[in-house]
Amino acid sequence: MKLLVGIDVSSKELEVAMLTSESTKQLFRTNVSNDLNGASEIKRKILELNETYQFEQTVIGMESTSVYSFHPAFFFKNDAELTALNVDAVLLNPRATKRYKDVFEDSKSDTIDAFYIADFLRIGRYTTGIGRQEEYLALQRLTRSRFEVIQSLTRSK
Structure with a gap:
């Protein structure tokens, strides 16, 4: 049995919903701040649930939302205690999760999105892993910074 953690990321908050691979009944739901304290609170809950249920794997998924999902994703991917529990942190394409949600639900809220x-x-249809992006991260940051400098220079002229 797997623990599935869905996180809807915004600039200030992380809306969290936790399910098992066997059921759609939510084990846990909360709203925490999008910082180290909030991520640590989610980690504590994952460790607590793993003691109770002994999950074979934990998958933490969040939509790729620019810089807002970067730090939580790397926190979960690189934490030593979570790595020991076979935790996989993935960034999902927001378009794919929106299409999936639209099949079942018309309303929009962060609580529903996290679920x-x-x-x-x-359902296991995700493919984008955070590991693939690590090697290109420095190049991505440099390219975006250069783009901003060029745009600023153009505006100044």
Whole structure:
């Protein structure tokens, strides 16, 4: 049995929903701040649930939302305690999760989004792993910084 953690990321908050691979009933739901304290709170809950249920794997998924999902994703991917529990942190394409949610739900809210991200992980159709992006991260940051400098220079002229 797997633990599936869906996180809807915004600039200030992380809306979290946790499911098992066996059921769509939510084990846990919360709203935490998008910082180290919030990520640590999610980690504590994952460790607590793993003691109770002994999951074979934990998948933490969040939509790729620019710089807002970068730090939580790397926190979960590189944490030593979570790595020991076979935790996989993935960044999902927001378009794919939106299409999945639209099949079932018409309303829009972060609570619903977090649940459907976890449910999307339950069906196992995700492919984008955070590991593939690590090697290109420095190049991405440099390219974006250069673009901003060029845009600023053009505006100045």
